[in-house]
Amino acid sequence: MTSITQKTHYEILEVERDCSVQDVKNAYRRKLLNIHPDKTNKQLDSDIIAKIKLAHATLSDPQLRTKYDDELIQTYKKSGLISTGEGLDIVNLDDFEYVEEDDMGNFLKDCPRCTGENGFVLTEDDLAENGTPDGFGGYNIIVQCNACSLWLKIKYFDLEDEEEEGQQV
Ligand SMILES: [Zn+2]
Incomplete structure (x- = not known):
């Protein structure tokens, strides 16, 4: 179940696959504002922030986004060929x-x-x-x-x- 349940950049920002760059920016700001620093779990916070930043950087750049979409599809195409288990x-x-x-x-x-x-x-x-x-x-x-x-x-x-x-x- 790993490949399919792993969060994509779209899921991390909670945006649609065909959302606009403005949607990405809005979602990015919303996400960062919603992180409440947790003193007991600084590591987790910084992981989440890094993921949000990467998602934003990728999806707000048309070239990076196209490349990422292609990679996503390739990943899923490949996993679809695995007949023993976690395929599509x-x-x-x-x-x-x-x-x-x-x-x-x-x-x-x-x-x-x-x-x-x-x-x-x-x-x-x-x-x-x-x-x-x-x-x-x-x-x-x-x-x-x-x-x-x-x-x-x-x-x-x-x-x-x-x-x-x-x-x-
Ligand atoms: Zn669904």
Whole structure:
């Protein structure tokens, strides 16, 4: 459970994955203000402050943030390949609820960890553009819960001919 339960920078600051730089700055200030120095546990305090500072430094810098996001995804992709234990839970897209809205198809699922309603959302565009072929005619896509840090690996097969005009390779 280590890799998935370890706090990400986003969780440390309690911000959304797609939050703005201003959100990061606000969260950083809020977090620092909320630390009440504990004389009995100075070491713990300084660890927390260091983590908050690192999270802020990383997420408020677009380049560092992009790199960090990539690393996060790679980490979870790797752990997803470990079949004995702590890998990613693999969920079939069939387990998602399909909702069509404004001609856009969305696949929704409540989070199995934090129970956040529709914690997992995949759009048809995500599936068409961001999936990784699994070598068996299907695709995988790795997504994170909107509300907590849980990542799931979603398996699916070709959505019936989603390729449309302007998709020349
Ligand atoms: Zn969740």
